[in-house]
Amino acid sequence: MDKNLWQQIQLVRQHSPLVHNITNYVVMNNTANALLAVGASPIMAHAKSEIHEMVNIAHSVVINIGTLDEYWSEAMLLGAEAAHLAKKPWILDPVGAGATGFRDRILNQLLQYKPTVIRGNASEIIALAKANTTVTKGVDSTAKSDEAISAAQFLVDHYQTIVCISGETDIIIDHEKTFLIKNGHPLMTKVTGLGCSATAIIGAFIGVTENATESVAAAMALIGISGEIAVLESKGPGSLQVNLIDKLYNITEEEFSSHLKIERL
Amino acid sequence: MDKNLWQQIQLVRQHSPLVHNITNYVVMNNTANALLAVGASPIMAHAKSEIHEMVNIAHSVVINIGTLDEYWSEAMLLGAEAAHLAKKPWILDPVGAGATGFRDRILNQLLQYKPTVIRGNASEIIALAKANTTVTKGVDSTAKSDEAISAAQFLVDHYQTIVCISGETDIIIDHEKTFLIKNGHPLMTKVTGLGCSATAIIGAFIGVTENATESVAAAMALIGISGEIAVLESKGPGSLQVNLIDKLYNITEEEFSSHLKIERL
Amino acid sequence: MDKNLWQQIQLVRQHSPLVHNITNYVVMNNTANALLAVGASPIMAHAKSEIHEMVNIAHSVVINIGTLDEYWSEAMLLGAEAAHLAKKPWILDPVGAGATGFRDRILNQLLQYKPTVIRGNASEIIALAKANTTVTKGVDSTAKSDEAISAAQFLVDHYQTIVCISGETDIIIDHEKTFLIKNGHPLMTKVTGLGCSATAIIGAFIGVTENATESVAAAMALIGISGEIAVLESKGPGSLQVNLIDKLYNITEEEFSSHLKIERL
Structure with missing residues (x-):
């Protein structure tokens, strides 16, 4: 299994996919650097006049x-529609x-273009399912983690x-299986936008793979393990942000395999 | 006195206030990281369609x-109005x-929503008072620092x-007292947006305190002292930006108290 | 020759030019920090209501x-026009x-305001010449580097x-001469926006010089050499981004001269 995940990482390094990001202002620099570090080529563009071509x-x-x-949000809808029509893999964060109601309305419209992957924290995934207004049955559960699943x-x-x-545990679910990844470190939650970086890295992985679910697992394991190793030489969240980019760039198969904590349900 | 200031820092760490930022593109990443480092939770959002809810x-x-x-600027005016009406503390930078005339017109409109705190350098504070067009009496003085006061x-x-x-000396003035804080280091002026980070950190502090003036003093001392300590292990402004975030995160009461240089007039 | 280049660097440090940037979201923070590090004063502003004054x-x-x-793009056109009319030096990246067609249309309009300098990679310079629609003769060549020249x-x-x-080699061409600069390091291509930082630094240099071509050479050598030195103490692209800012700030004449690899054709 971990052999397969490392192969996904190698695929990105070999093919250097061009990843078009319509993302947020806070994380654009870090996201671009994270994509470069894993071997991908980032594009950041949002003009309605060029979304289609991009x-x-x-x-x-x-x-x-x-x-x-x-x-x-109009640009995002155009981008999602273009990806859907051109059958390009796309990920929604x-x-x-x-x-806010505004976010939920836009998300509901974006969902109609069927993202290849959705990545969010438990609250966001729960809210996203609830924001869906095209079906009547909502989501109900008592425990938070159960509710998210x-x-x-x-x-x-x-x-x-x-x-x-x-x-703390990443949960990856497709129509037939579930992966649990138990890598990462609490200090990563003190760096802004590492979730957004994870999303972008998944975006790179689904651009070159033939097994999307496995590539999502590989991407999440890569950022989690890189974070764990980077924390060891960091004095706080400032240096962690820097060291994580370094480790995404220079992580070895040996480091990856020896740290990987994955379960398949 | 410094006991009280440290308590303000502890308050933020304990209550993790949600701080809504309508801020500039240059500093969004650093501001979000500075807020996380002091224990707050940043939101960055500016859409007119959701300002009110945020x-x-x-x-x-x-x-x-x-x-x-x-x-x-319309979004900022809506945000300031919403904060004013909801009696939420807000800070203007x-x-x-x-x-430019454009800036001064918008600032004059923002002032009508009575910010809890205004933070700027001497030139900005002087210009802000002059931009005020609702009163006839201007500000006049000869010496620059006197003029700012x-x-x-x-x-x-x-x-x-x-x-x-x-x-070089931070001056905090309310209707009855003045604090002088003599912390900080000249290299901090070579890192973009540390003034903006100071504003955001004050934003976190006024979100949880019952003594706004004291909390402004605590926030300014915190960034100044963290900067002083961070400079010691920095080779230039690049590493200072990183080390400052680390120090905001891991500063101890002992470090804070032993460096604090504050005067009350 | 390298004596002259170092003097250009000194000029920026002495005069601290005010550099107005209408630039991209990804690099704003790094660009502002690069400008501060070389001794310039950055402004980032794009509102059509204030472009002229800025x-x-x-x-x-x-x-x-x-x-x-x-x-x-409207703001950029206003900025380019204002710079052209006021005879202020300006650089296009x-x-x-x-x-996309959108980019090429805007670029073609920007060119009409005759930038003092244009900086791009080989593909961008080739595309820019092709985007020109006011002349009928295109650019034709077989080899990529020849084509770019x-x-x-x-x-x-x-x-x-x-x-x-x-x-890998920077080529600087004006109406009578060509400089080749062979500084820099491949790891610099893994940090987002270093080309944009180079553009901004050139922007600072042309703001204070009487010899624009030489100042472009000085700016490119400065970032290339600073990158080479910074790589030596970097573990990857994350730390390179930080160390480069430090080195732009504290580089000495001795370091600059001993690393400089320049040829004049």
Whole structure:
């Protein structure tokens, strides 16, 4: 299994996919650096006048609604539609889902273009399933982690997507299997936008793979393990942000395999 | 006194206030990381369609006009109005006040929503007082530092606000007292946006305190002292930016108290 | 020769030019820090309501189309026009030229305001020459580097500009001479936006010099040499980004001269 995951990492390094990002202002620099570090080529572009052409030259598309507004949300919808029509893999990061009605309306529209992957934290995945207004049955559960898994399964079923719930344990769910990844470190939550970096890295991986679910697992393991190793030489979140980019760039198969904690359900 | 200031720092760490930032593109990443490092939770959002809801879930609001444009300035005015109406503490950073007529017009409108705190350098505070067009009496003085203090007192009187003039000595003025903080290091002026980070950190502090003026002093001392310590292990402004985030995160009471240089007038 | 280049670096440190940037979201923080590190004062502003005033207080203008959209492209055109009319030096960074029709249309309009300098990689310089629709004769060549030089010469002739083609060897061409600079390191291509930083640094240099071509050479040598030295203490692209800013700030004449690899054709 971990042999296969490392092969996914190698694929990205070999093929250097062009990843088109319509993402948020806070993380653009770090996201671009994370993509370069794993061997991909980032494009950041959002103009409605060129979205179509950009999607067409890219291998995959990342849509992250973090700092959306009326203009950007139109650009995101155009990007998602273009990716859907051109059958390009694309990933949705529903940042702040549930926080405002505006976010939920845009997310609901984005879902219609069937993202290849959705990555968010438990609250966002739950809110995303609830934001769905095209079905009447909601998501209900008592325990939070159970609720997120139930929400993820709802999204998987209704949108033929793969859902990654990130957290202390990352949970990756497709229509037939579930992976649990127990890598990462709590200090990573003190660096802004590492979830967004994870989304972008997944975006690179789905641009070159033939096994999307496995590539999501590989991407999440890569950032989790790189973070764990980077923490060891960091004095706080500032140096962790820097050291993580270094480690994404120079991680070896030996480091990856010896740290990997994955379970398949 | 320094016991009280450290308690303000502890309050933020304990309550992790949600700080809604409508800020500039240059500093969004660093500002978010600075807020996380001091224990707060940053939100960055500016869409007119959701400003109201965001302000309502936040503990405090930060408005920084650094890269304003026509759209963003409308969003800032909506955010300031919402904070004013909901009685949420908010802070104004008048970046580049006086540089253009556009900035001064927007600033003058923002002032009508009575910020809890205003933080800027001496030139910005002077320009802000001059930009005020609703009163006829201007600010006049010969010496620059005197002029800034006179401008600050004018703003305090007319808007029931607290003014922080940052510089080699930070001067914090409210309606009855003045604090001088002599921490910080000249290399900090070579890192972009540390003034903006200071504003955001104050934004976190006023979100949880019952003594706003003291919390402004605590926030300014925290960034100044963290900067002083971070400089010691930095080779230049690049590493200072990183080390400062680390130190904001791991500073101890002992480090804080032993470096603090504060005077109350 | 290297004595002259070092003098250009000293000029920037002494005069601290105010550099007005209309640039892309990805690199704003790094660009501002690079400008501060070399001794310049960055302004980042793009509002159509204030572009004119900002250009008028600046020593030079940087226009970088990386994340352009309809609004920003109008702002860029206003900025270029204002710089042209006020005879302020300005530099164009045609990021992603050739990728979309939208970019090429805007670039073609920007060229009409005759940038003092254009800096791009070989593909961008070739695309920029091809995007030109006011002349019928295109650019034709077989070998890529020859093609870029031919494209650069076309741009120099038609727009009375200086062209810098950055790459493993940087090529700087004006109407009478060519400089080759062989500094830099491959790891620099794994850090996002170092080309954009180079453009901004050139922007600072042309704001204070009387010899624009020599100042472009000095700026390119400065970033190349600083990168080479910074790589030696970097574990990957994350730490390189940080160490490069430090080195831009603290590089000495001795370090500069001993690393400089320049040829004049």
